[in-house]
Amino acid sequence: MAAPLGAHPHIFVDTALRFEVNDANEITGVTVTWTYDDFFTLLILEDYGLDSDGDGNLTEAELDTLFGFDLIEWPEGFEGDLYVYSNSEKIEMPRPRPIGIAVEDGLITATHYRDIPAVPVDGLEVLQYDPTYYVAYDVSQGVSFTDPDCSATVTDPDQQVAQAKIEEEVSGNMEDIFNEMRVGIYFSDRITMTCAQPSN
Template sequence: MIRSACAALAACFCGPVAAHPHIFVDSALRVVVEDGLAVAVELTWTWDDFFSLLIFEDMGLDPDADGVLTPQELVTLRGFDLVEWPPGFEGDLYAWSEGRKIEMGFPEATGISVEAGRIVSSHRRSLPAVPASALELKQYDPTFYVAYSLRDAIASGGCEVRVAPHDPQAAEKVLEKALEETPEDMFAEIQLGEHYADTVRLRCDAS
């Protein structure tokens, strides 16, 4: 469902702008910690109003265009962002433990709502029970088609979240260099998203 809406967006843009984001998401995450082990990440994504409108149109929702969905429409919308995951797609969330990349479980939809015309979707992803104090998370779309802004990050189990923000100026320099060195017809292949990602780490009380 997202890919069809993305295709509609892509048709509106061409040239160097293709290397800039077209979808904007405010993200909040909660790391679930049990007995010192990180066992899951709960994510909430608030999609921008234009993309939300495209999703409504694509799914035939909100025909009166008032930005308010019926309970049945919300049931239909729930999990819309988890349906079409192409091979190799990792859900725009990446995790490491002691420097080693770890695999997360497939997402489970946990909530859906619409606030001020923006879709708010929530899901949960399991972790393979790694030490919470060694966990590192980054949220980004490698192609930078979707821009994630981390608005909130918390953890349970007596752990404190520390967020190291990305360096916007350094990221822009990487972008400028990539655009200079990459043929225009290859812009879609540029992998820039990680340079715009904040880094989430946990500090947990010893007990």
């Protein structure tokens, strides 16, 4: 019965985040870039009937077909796997809008933009994760800002703590093994940021 304790994702996404910063050192939006793993890329291309010659080069028409593919399904309660907290208070954001699509080196890279209600950089924490941990996100492509005086610190998840949380989820109730465990948050990178104070 130990197998369910080894929760693991099925889709892997390398991420880049670029935050919009106004003159008051407030975050007002974020450009999110997701590069999907090779197996998921293959599944999507096959599902859409694209790249029939298998050379990894899509025509403009094929790219237009693929544009925004990962934002079509938006079930109730879905938050886009991006969570922004200001002094521990979650910031509600509108749905993203797709702004880019590419297939490079055999991988799909999709880009979208999300508006963020203006919130001070100080006290801000950003997490990107799938609550069910079906998708694993890694902020490996970096965090950047429109203001060069801002910087980010990315803290990796503690894998031992995450695994302990999984064991905690199922301990004492065997029925939980067959339910959806929402443990993704424990595997999330945590992003904090700072900006130089605006000059008077």
